[in-house]
Amino acid sequence: MGLNLFELKTALEQGHRLTDMEALSLFREAELPDLAVLAADSRLRHNQSKEVTFVIDRNVNFTDICNIHCTFCAFHCAPGDRAGFTLSMDELRLKCQETKRLGGTGILLQGGVNPDLPWSYYLEIVSLIHHEQGLWVHGFSPVEIRAMAQLNGLGIQGTLRALREAGLGSVPGGGAEILVDAIRRTIAPLKGDSQAWLEVMEEAHKIGMKTTGTMMFGINEGLEDRIQHLRVLREQQDRALLRNNGGGYTAFAAWPFQPGNTVWQGRVQTATHADYIRTIAISRIYLDNFNHMQSSWVTMGGRTGQLALHYGCDDMGSLMLEENVVNAAGTHFEFNLEQMNLMIRQAGFKPRQRDNTYGRL
DSSP, rough: OOOOOHHHHHHHHTTOOHHHHHHHHHHHHOOHHHHHHHHHHHHHHHHSSEEEEEEEEEEEBBBBOOOOOTOOSSSSSSSTTTTBBOOHHHHHHHHHHHHHHTTTTTTEOOOOOOOOOOOHHHHHHHIIIIIOOOOEEEOOOHHHHHHHHHSSSSSSHHHHHHHHHHHHEOOTTTOOOOOOOOHHHHOOOTOOOHHHHHHHHHHHHTTTEEEEEEEEOOOOHHHHHHHHHHHHHHHHHHHHHHHHHHHHEEEEEEEOOOTSTTTTTTTSSOOOHHHHHHHHHHHHHHTTTTTTEEEHHHHHOOHOOOOOOOOOOOOEEEEEEEOOHHHHHHOOOOHHHHHHHHHHHHHHHHHEEEOOTTOOO
């Protein structure tokens, strides 16, 4: 290949930032064992241990009614569809209580953009989860927060401040997909451009909130698009770290698009396990200002989830007591606490439970 891997490894150890051209060369030409070496080195620069962390939380979809109509979503119902649902406070309370009984420490709270929900509903569910039930709220994707801001007139930062006062702890990276506008227009034209997603994260970082970065790939984007996605996240994290106010990305997670039960089924080739491993390894090398990298066992299964730990990942994400969106696309992988611990140990690491902002428990 054009890159001298030994020279690149040495340069990375000395603080060199992977360039876009180098990342493209790694995507196109690098052998997987070579990527494992580079990604493992990068992992150790951020995580000086053999620990692999995970969180026990519940992915609560408070509604499946959504007017954004993403072409890749097999979960949502259109407004007016009688099959749609919105959780009541009593239903949400029961989910929280069950989560605590099972050892969970937080709720990943996401729904759709439901035009029938008032602003007060969002404040009430966040307050119930955090202030009443004592659970961390990792909640609302940027498109949901933008919809709330239109509803309440507070602007994005004002909306985030109000949600934080109500109990919101951090913001997940849902809805990033590929942060390249040409791709976004073909897969989710009503969701907003890449700047709309990035603006919400920027405002969250400005007020000291933690967020996560994500990428869903394998939906007709090119390798250059994946790299552009990583670039804008790295640049935004640079700005967050310069503020030194506690805000910024805690982690990055990537997963392949699951086309089952969507209009894309049969029209795109599902990304292979090797493509996933290659993508997560290069992401670990490129995102040199991200401390943590999640392995996506939920979409890839346990064995590939274990393998990702040797390609730069230091975290297994959530035990996920409930998951609906990936299941709706026909992908089903589940593990209990004992199985999670065993999976990590079998991969050669020490399991450690964490909270939603990567504090050890």
